[in-house]
Amino acid sequence: MYFTLTGINHHSAPIEVRERAAINTEALPAALLRLRQYAPHSIILSTCNRTEIYAAGPHAADVSGACTRYLRDALQVTEGSLATYIYTASGEALFRHLCSVACGLDSMVIGEYEVLGQVRQALTAAEKAGMVNLPLRHLFEGAIRSGRRAREETGISKNALSISSIAVNKALAIITDISNAKIIIIGAGEAGRLALRIARSRGAGGLVVVSRTEQRAVGLAVQYGARPVSHDQLIAEMRDADIVITCAASPHPVLHYKQVSEAIDGRSGLPLVILDIAMPRNVEPSVQELPGVHLYNIDDLNHIAEGHRLERETEVRAVERIIGEEVAMLLKWWQSYNARPVIKSLMQRAEQIRSKQYGRSVKKLPALSGEERQAIDLLTRSIVDKILREPIMFLKSGAGKDGSEVISRLFGLDDESEP
Ligand SMILES: NC(=O)c1ccc[n+]([C@@H]2O[C@H](COP(=O)([O-])OP(=O)(O)OC[C@H]3O[C@@H](n4cnc5c(N)ncnc54)[C@H](OP(=O)(O)O)[C@@H]3O)[C@@H](O)[C@H]2O)c1
Structure with a gap:
């Protein structure tokens, strides 16, 4: 059984x-x-930082090739250009990578909380689709455990930022009068909720929340003292807005050039800052050509996140130690899982020999009582168990493919002839 990772981040x-x-x-x-x-x-x-496919199958090259074809079709790029963007991993490197992701070390905003929930949701969604076998579940559960430990045993996520908080901080740094500034947040999911919470805690007064579903916008508005607004009113609302933060989980842009152009008409050059933290982007890139509009996307916030990373170097090392322990456990489990077929044939072969020899012997000793037969049966079983103990431990402790071959040869496991 092989694991493969194919991704873009x-x-x-x-x-x-x-x-x-x-x-x-x-x-x-x-x-x-x-x-x-x-x-x-x-x-x-x-997630907003990556799209990755984790797969398990009996042939690594087949599984990896299939995932690469899937991503190539999704990205609609040629084989050549795909190679520039994607990465692949298998075995220990893959374990380490997934644990790093779950711990928040591979995120743009180091230690972010959200990614651990997203790893859990990815597992649940694939389980619902009936695509998770035992090795994949074990792999993800190990990574989730490492993510949980990182948060509980280290300070990696203590006062950690999120993309939403970075966007709000950037927005508030631009505004002079926070309490009176008008900030529109488009999207009432987790990213929108975080943005509202942080903006409110920093004293933002004129908060507006926009969502496709009115009820959702109203729910967040009540919680964070914002004004709920529908998409239909968005352009009118943007006419006197200072900042717009977009985080709707839409596969298509929700703010187009034409709409923003209409919204800024008559603002007499008053700047409008738009922070688009959605993935895919919510705002058509051409919007940045409009006069007075300053458009930032998730990658434009990267340098702020980089400063945050440098502050957490000590915690990163502590999390890396946890990852090392979890990877070692995953490796041990995986090696023992892969050894299962050889262990099974070894035990079957030994039992074949034992039961045949036992049968022959008791035939020659017809005077044996039932009790004596049972004693011999138990004795032969325990001798076999003791002889197999070491080879089984050897296989379970990471003998690998070569070790399995040695055991197969020594015990004649590929030999079809009668024992
Ligand atoms: N979660 C994070 O921490 C995080 C961090 C950085 C960036 N982001 C990015 O922010 C975006 C939202 O993430 P999330 O975690 O908040 O997701 P989410 O909880 O699923 O967001 C739901 C919001 O997106 C709206 N929405 C969904 N599909 C839409 C569509 N087709 N057109 C217009 N609105 C639509 C929903 O409207 P309804 O009212 O109709 O439900 C709702 O307001 C994503 O692009 C994500 O990559 C998220």
């Missing part, structure tokens, strides 16, 4: 490429159904 590709592979919660079930045709046992992890 904020280290490997620019936003305009990453957003083509991004899959939101709504679209995930359909994406999994498509992926199933390529790799029946696989999990998609799509």
Whole structure:
């Protein structure tokens, strides 16, 4: 059994490429159904920093090739350009990578809380689609455990930032009068909620929240003292806005050039700052050409996140130690899992020999009582168990493919002839 990872993330590709592979919660079930045709046992992890496919199968090259084809089709790029953006991993490197992701070390904002929940959700969604086998579940559970330990045993997520908080901080740094500034937040999911919470705690007065579903906007507005607004009113609301933060989980832009152009008409050059933290982006990139409009996307906030990373170097080392322990446990389990077929044939072979020899012997000793037969039966079983103990321990403790071959040869496991 092999594990493979095929992915694209904020280290490997620019936003305009990453957003083509991004899959939101709504679209995930359909994406999994498509992926199933390529790799029946696989999990998609799509967050604002990455889209990754974790797959398990009997042939590494087949599984990896299938996932690469899936991503190539999703990104609609040629084989050549795909190689520039994607990365692959297997074995220990894959374990380490997934644990780093779950711990928040691979995120643009180091130690972010949200990613651990997203790893859990990825596992749940693939389970619902019937695509998770035992090895994949074990792998993800190990990574989730490492993520939980990192948060409980280290300070990696203590006062950790999020993309939402970075966006709000950037917005508030631009505004002179926070209490009177008008800040519109488009999107009432987790990212929107975080943005509202932080903006409110920093004293922002004129908060407006926009969502496709009115009820959702109203819910957050009540909680954080904002004004709920529908998409239909958005352009009118933007006419006197200072900042717009967009974080709707929409697969298409929700703010187009024409709409923003209409909104800024008559503002007499008053600047409008738009922070688009959605993946894929919510705002058409051409909007930045409009006079007075300052548009930032998630990658533009990277340098702020980088400063945050440098502050957490000591915690990073502590989390790396946890990852090392969890990876060692995963490796041990995986080696023992892979040794199962050889262990099974070894035990079957030994039992074949034992039962045959036992049968022959008791035939020659017809005077044996039932009790004596049972004693001999138990004795032979315990001798076999003792002889097999060491080879089984050897196989379980990471003998690998070579070790399995040695055991197979020594015990004649491929030999079809009668024992
Ligand atoms: N979660 C984070 O910490 C985080 C961090 C950085 C960036 N982001 C990015 O922010 C965005 C939202 O993430 P989230 O975690 O908050 O997701 P989420 O909880 O699923 O967001 C739901 C919000 O998106 C709206 N929405 C969904 N589909 C839409 C569509 N087709 N058109 C217009 N609005 C739509 C929903 O409207 P309804 O009212 O109709 O439900 C709701 O307001 C994503 O692009 C994500 O990559 C998230």
